[in-house]
Amino acid sequence: MNPYQTTLDRFLRPGIPCSTSGHRLKTLDVHLLMRPWLVAASFRAYSFAFGCKQFRMIRAFATKVSHKVSTRSVSPRMGYLVSQSIETESDNSRTVTRRNLMESGVAGVGAIALSALTATSAAAHGTLASHTEIDNDNTYYEIGGAASAFSYNAGFYSRLETWAQFFYNNTPGTWLKPIRLWTYGVHVDKGSASHDYGRGFDLSRIYATVGGALTLVSYQRYDIWRTYTGNQLTTYRRWYWGTAASACYHFQYVLHYLYNTDHWNHIHIDNLVSGTGNSTFNTTSTTQVKFVQASLNYVWGYPVTIDGVWGSQTSSYASQAIARGGGSGSLTASQTNWLLFCRTTTRYGTGAQAY
Numbered sequence: 001m002n003p004y005q006t007t008l009d010r011f012l013r014p015g016i017p018c019s020t021s022g023h024r025l026k027t028l029d030v031h032l033l034m035r036p037w038l039v040a041a042s043f044r045a046y047s048f049a050f051g052c053k054q055f056r057m058i059r060a061f062a063t064k065v066s067h068k069v070s071t072r073s074v075s076p077r078m079g080y081l082v083s084q085s086i087e088t089e090s091d092n093s094r095t096v097t098r099r100n101l102m103e104s105g106v107a108g109v110g111a112i113a114l115s116a117l118t119a120t121s122a123a124a125h126g127t128l129a130s131h132t133e134i135d136n137d138n139t140y141y142e143i144g145g146a147a148s149a150f151s152y153n154a155g156f157y158s159r160l161e162t163w164a165q166f167f168y169n170n171t172p173g174t175w176l177k178p179i180r181l182w183t184y185g186v187h188v189d190k191g192s193a194s195h196d197y198g199r200g201f202d203l204s205r206i207y208a209t210v211g212g213a214l215t216l217v218s219y220q221r222y223d224i225w226r227t228y229t230g231n232q233l234t235t236y237r238r239w240y241w242g243t244a245a246s247a248c249y250h251f252q253y254v255l256h257y258l259y260n261t262d263h264w265n266h267i268h269i270d271n272l273v274s275g276t277g278n279s280t281f282n283t284t285s286t287t288q289v290k291f292v293q294a295s296l297n298y299v300w301g302y303p304v305t306i307d308g309v310w311g312s313q314t315s316s317y318a319s320q321a322i323a324r325g326g327g328s329g330s331l332t333a334s335q336t337n338w339l340l341f342c343r344t345t346t347r348y349g350t351g352a353q354a355y
């Protein structure tokens with residue numbers, strides 16, 4: 001565990017579930033807000049340690065909060081209200097700590113400050129377009145199950161259409177359209193780096209028409225199926241990781257149930273890093289490595305330890321899977337091998353093809 005992430009996580013605590021979006025929200029800890037000097041002092045320590053622009057920004061934010069709190073006679077209720085005004089969506093807060101602190105240095109802390117500041121006003125999110133379908137697969141809201149329109153950034157929507165076509169082409173030939181995609185949401189101004197801009201999609205389930213009947217063929221509700229047993233458990237798990245593989249092919253950030261408990265009921269997908277292109281594999285990404293290890297276990301049948309650490313055991317089994325899929329070499333050798341692993345895991349996991 002990165003010590004800075006651990007420290008940052010202490011500033012965040014599980015908050016209230018958002019009744020409209022279904023996201024669990026995070027709030028800055030009320031007790032820390034009640035001790036503004038501690039917040040400011042802590043961020044000053046970060047700033048001293050790194051001396052970068054982002055930390056100066058968050059220090060300025062901390063000072064602002066300190067001033068706001070300390071210039072009033074703060075009751076516990078007021079502290080709560082202050083924390084409400086700077087809430088962040090779980091994907092964002094976790095994403096920032098893991099993605100930026102662990103993979104790209106320290107810029108993420110600045111992102112927390114920025115998202116917190118912008119959350120108080122309607123966040124600027126560029127031009128969004130409303131759609132009721134993705135590649136003609138109608139979209140449904142996980143909460144209530146109604147056919148619903150969602151707002152997307154155009155570039156992200158294009159990537160989702162490419163993903164939906166890929167999913168259709170690499171899943172069993174008996175899984176026919178109409179297909180229904182269920183989601184917890186796309187655009188929502190909650191201080192989430194991806195969802196604010198209509199560039200995050202929270203996939204919860206997929207129905208396909210099988211034998212003339214709409215059938216649940218991919219279920220991201222790990223919170224539900226994790227208690228299943230026998231063939232039902234192994235089938236849902238294979239479908240889950242097969243679907244995750246299809247997303248990992250197209251998007252750099254795919255947050256699954258092994259990422260954290262906030263993602264036990266959906267897979268978060270965004271293109272903040274991968275943009276208009278496909279993804280690449282990064283051995284320092286715990287999330288990607290866990291995806292590889294889970295796929296090797298539950299799809300390919302290799303007993304690799306799922307710990308998020310890239311090592312010789314994982315690498316060896318991944319190479320064997322690549323060979324079975326018709327490639328050669330290691331997963332880290334090229335983007336081609338990574339994409340081959342994701343595509344064959346999609347096909348093997350969903351049952352389109354055995355290797």
Ligand SMILES: [Zn+2]
Pocket residue numbers: 091195200201202268269
């Ligand atoms: Zn999300």
